Amino acid sequence: MKLARIALAIGLVAALSTAAASSAAQGSRASSTLKIGISLSLSGDFSDSGKAAMRGYNLWRDVVNAHGGLLGHPVKLKILDDTSSPTQVVSNYQNLITKDKVAFVFGPFSTLLTAPAATVANRYHYAFIEPAGGGPAVFGEKLHNVFFTQPAPIIDSADVFAHYILSLPKSLRPKTAAYPSLDDPFASPIADRVRTLLEKKGIRTVYKTIYPAETTDLAPIVSKYAAMKPDLVVGGTQNNDAYAQIKAMIQLRFSPKFLFFSNGPNDPAEFPSKVGPQNVNGIFSSGDWFPQSKAPGNKAFVAAYAKKYGKGPIDPTSPEAFAAGQVLQLAVAKTHSLDNGKIITALHKGSWPTVEGVLRWNSIGEPQGSDLLVEWVHGKLYPVYPKKIALHAPFAPKPPWGKG
Amino acid sequence: MHLVVQACILGVLTGGVYALMASGLTLVFGVMRVINVAQGALVILSAYLSWALFTHFQVDPFLSVLIVAPLIFALGVGVQLVFIRSLRSEQAEELSLLITWALALGIEGVLGAVYETTYRATNTSYANSAWTIFGYQVSVVRAYAFGLCVAVLVLLYLLLARTRFGRSVRATVQNPSSALLLGVNADRVRALAFGIGVSTAAAAGAVYGVLYPFNPGSHYDLISRLLSIVVLGGLGSVAGAVAAALMMGVVEAVVAVEISPVWSSFSYFVVLVAILLLRPQGFFGARERTL
Numbered sequence: 001m002k003l004a005r006i007a008l009a010i011g012l013v014a015a016l017s018t019a020a021a022s023s024a025a026q027g028s029r030a031s032s033t034l035k036i037g038i039s040l041s042l043s044g045d046f047s048d049s050g051k052a053a054m055r056g057y058n059l060w061r062d063v064v065n066a067h068g069g070l071l072g073h074p075v076k077l078k079i080l081d082d083t084s085s086p087t088q089v090v091s092n093y094q095n096l097i098t099k100d101k102v103a104f105v106f107g108p109f110s111t112l113l114t115a116p117a118a119t120v121a122n123r124y125h126y127a128f129i130e131p132a133g134g135g136p137a138v139f140g141e142k143l144h145n146v147f148f149t150q151p152a153p154i155i156d157s158a159d160v161f162a163h164y165i166l167s168l169p170k171s172l173r174p175k176t177a178a179y180p181s182l183d184d185p186f187a188s189p190i191a192d193r194v195r196t197l198l199e200k201k202g203i204r205t206v207y208k209t210i211y212p213a214e215t216t217d218l219a220p221i222v223s224k225y226a227a228m229k230p231d232l233v234v235g236g237t238q239n240n241d242a243y244a245q246i247k248a249m250i251q252l253r254f255s256p257k258f259l260f261f262s263n264g265p266n267d268p269a270e271f272p273s274k275v276g277p278q279n280v281n282g283i284f285s286s287g288d289w290f291p292q293s294k295a296p297g298n299k300a301f302v303a304a305y306a307k308k309y310g311k312g313p314i315d316p317t318s319p320e321a322f323a324a325g326q327v328l329q330l331a332v333a334k335t336h337s338l339d340n341g342k343i344i345t346a347l348h349k350g351s352w353p354t355v356e357g358v359l360r361w362n363s364i365g366e367p368q369g370s371d372l373l374v375e376w377v378h379g380k381l382y383p384v385y386p387k388k389i390a391l392h393a394p395f396a397p398k399p400p401w402g403k404g
Numbered sequence: 405m406h407l408v409v410q411a412c413i414l415g416v417l418t419g420g421v422y423a424l425m426a427s428g429l430t431l432v433f434g435v436m437r438v439i440n441v442a443q444g445a446l447v448i449l450s451a452y453l454s455w456a457l458f459t460h461f462q463v464d465p466f467l468s469v470l471i472v473a474p475l476i477f478a479l480g481v482g483v484q485l486v487f488i489r490s491l492r493s494e495q496a497e498e499l500s501l502l503i504t505w506a507l508a509l510g511i512e513g514v515l516g517a518v519y520e521t522t523y524r525a526t527n528t529s530y531a532n533s534a535w536t537i538f539g540y541q542v543s544v545v546r547a548y549a550f551g552l553c554v555a556v557l558v559l560l561y562l563l564l565a566r567t568r569f570g571r572s573v574r575a576t577v578q579n580p581s582s583a584l585l586l587g588v589n590a591d592r593v594r595a596l597a598f599g600i601g602v603s604t605a606a607a608a609g610a611v612y613g614v615l616y617p618f619n620p621g622s623h624y625d626l627i628s629r630l631l632s633i634v635v636l637g638g639l640g641s642v643a644g645a646v647a648a649a650l651m652m653g654v655v656e657a658v659v660a661v662e663i664s665p666v667w668s669s670f671s672y673f674v675v676l677v678a679i680l681l682l683r684p685q686g687f688f689g690a691r692e693r694t695l
Contacts, residue, residue, distance in 0.1 A: 045621065048520050183666075211665035214625055216616050219414045219543070220660035220668075227407055240523055240617045250532035251543040274525050274617065276532055401532070 034073035034338070036328075037080070037096030038106045039117065044084030049317045050109045053131060054079060056321030057106065059301075059308055064325065070332045078102060082113060089113040093120040103338055104129075106324045109317065111135030111154070111186070118146050127340045127347065128365075129327050131320035135186055139364050145340075146365030147347050149323040150288040151357045153366045155189040157286050158234070160373045161260045162197035164284075164385040164394060165232070172396070173201075174231030174258050179208040180221055180245065181236035190262045191236030198232075206230050215241070219248040226254035235261045243274040250279055250401045257397035260284040266374055268381045269313035280376040282398030288371055289316045289356055290383055292391055296353035297326070323354035330354075410540050411657040417543070419653025420550035421608055421615065425626070426633040426645040427557060428604030431564075434577040434640030435597040438488060438500040444627030445508035446602050450476055450609025451618050452515055455526045465526050465610045466548060473606040480602035483507060484595045508623060515620035526613040549611035556607045557646060560600070564642070573597050577640055636676050638689025647687050651675070 041050030082089040107130020114133020121128040134154040181188035242264025266285035373385035382392035457463040564570035575583035637644025
């Protein structure tokens with residue numbers, strides 16, 4: 001571990017010094033600014049996340065410019081608003097590439113917008129390093145210029161929970177399970193994967209359902225599976241339906257031994273206020289980034305973020321965007337080149353240390369790592385599995401509501 | 405059986421809240437033939453106001469109704485006086501759709517700018533408590549919400565049935581021209597009725613925030629439900645709206661439990677279509693007289 005860190009440090013120093021050397025060699029031309037184009041949802045449905053991505057990108061720009069830019073060129077970001085629209089995002093990238101002639105592009109927010117945007121970038125042979133398009137629609141295009149800067153594709157995000165359950169001695173494992181999931185390409189497939197893994201090892205499915213997105217009232221569904229008293233509840237969810245299920249469970253006085261939701265409990269800022277801080281303990285979720293994560297450079301990132309934007313919760317979209325910048329920075333340093341083709345080739349090999357962990361990709365841009373399993377312990381969210389990244393041991397069974 | 409009864413309890417409690425929102429909508433339609441598609445947005449606006457009062461000043465959401473409802477009432481009267489009154493009566497139905505739709509989008513836009521798109525929920529200390537009655541769990545907030553809705557509906561009923569103002573409202577619903585001839589101040593009745601109609605949204609909005617997370621875009625889902633409730637109950641009939649809302653709540657909850665949540669909204673719409681085929685005027689709607 002220590003050796004690896006030293007090696008990494010040497011590598012970074014070497015990279016920076018070569019960058020400095022080459023900038024010196026290039027003389028006056030090197031000081032010209034280098035434009036990077038990004039389309040973000042600064043208005044519309046995804047504007048909160050779009051702005052979080054912008055904070056991450058801007059912070060990266062400050063950091064990279066403080067270290068001499070890319071091969072000596074100061075970096076300037078050209079950010080256009082796509083109003084959360086998948087058609088606007090296409091024309092934005094068209095304009096950035098053909099009119100503004102930006103040197104590089106980074107991805108927008110969400111799979112919905114990343115999929116069409118990646119196709120545009122691919123047409124012009126631009127590398128498409130993107131922080132927020134991790135759904136099947138993006139990888140389904142099988143583009144070789146895509147690099148998703150999170151540890152795992154979204155639908156694999158709960159595999160880590162299945163691995164944790166199966167790591168338990170048989171006597172402690174749950175015997176029965178319920179899988180209530182949202183009808184959404186980012187939700188129900190996550191739970192399906194967990195179900196397949198657990199069924200294979202003999203954990204019996206007593207209930208599964210997929211409820212439509214417009215279901216605001218989840219109490220009837222919860223009352224149905226509560227009556228079957230499963231040991232484990234795994235929900236492929238977005239935030240709201242997870243909150244609603246938990247509230248209904250509390251009201252129906254049903255507390256399973258293990259409880260996992262793919263989204264909702266992994267939001268440290270919102271979750272306690274939505275279900276009550278006394279009810280969070282023992283609930284599992286998974287995620288790609290946490291403030292206390294031991295990923296390379298994360299501590300410095302968190303400090304720099306607090307300095308620029310103030311203390312307070314960090315939306316994971318910000319470090320995801322920051323990581324996209326880091327990946328480009330490392331690739332430029334490694335190839336000594338600002339050529340998109342060379343960067344694409346380089347990124348398909350090796351692994352890349354970022355605040356999102358050490359990333360590597362297959363040929364279509366799917367990251368080959370694993371998300372972190374997180375659990376609420378004494379009112380705080382901790383990474384608990386796999387062991388090497390854990391900041392707290394996982395605990396089970398879940399205490400009753402209001403306890404622990 | 406246990407599950408079905410539990411589902412019916414949940415359904416009735418949920419239906420009560422929808423009944424309140426829909427009663428205002430149907431009242432407004434009855435009095436002035438205005439389909440207020442901003443009703444859902446006003447519910448969400450009220451949910452935000454009561455959330456803000458709770459978060460910043462610790463005002464209980466059920467008490468905040470006393471502050472939010474008059475504000476929304478004033479807003480409603482203002483909107484009626486400024487925008488809706490000037491419509492010529494033969495176009496009022498169509499144009500009012502546009503105006504109230506613009507109002508809905510305006511409210512959504514302002515809320516989006518002020519509060520962003522993050523989902524909010526009003527979490528009181530009793531938000532997750534429940535009573536156990538004969539082995540059935542009855543959520544405290546849902547019961548309170550239901551109680552509040554019943555109370556407001558009773559007030560609304562008394563206002564319409566027992567007061568002079570109520571008589572003028574009903575007269576205007578039944579026959580606007582005769583009401584006018586008999587000295588009813590139709591403009592005043594319309595403005596006040598619009599105000600009252602939207603303040604039911606305010607009361608329901610305060611409790612909506614306690615029951616469900618909401619964001620500025622939540623009103624689209626709401627208004628489609630509310631319109632279907634109003635149509636099923638019979639346009640203009642408050643009692644019909646209440647019956648239809650309760651039916652929707654129960655059908656959806658029972659289907660979700662007994663069959664699958666996938667079919668719950670769908671089966672409500674099947675019932676809606678079936679009833680409209682048999683009774684095109686809805687439960688309590690007056691049959692249109694044809695010549």
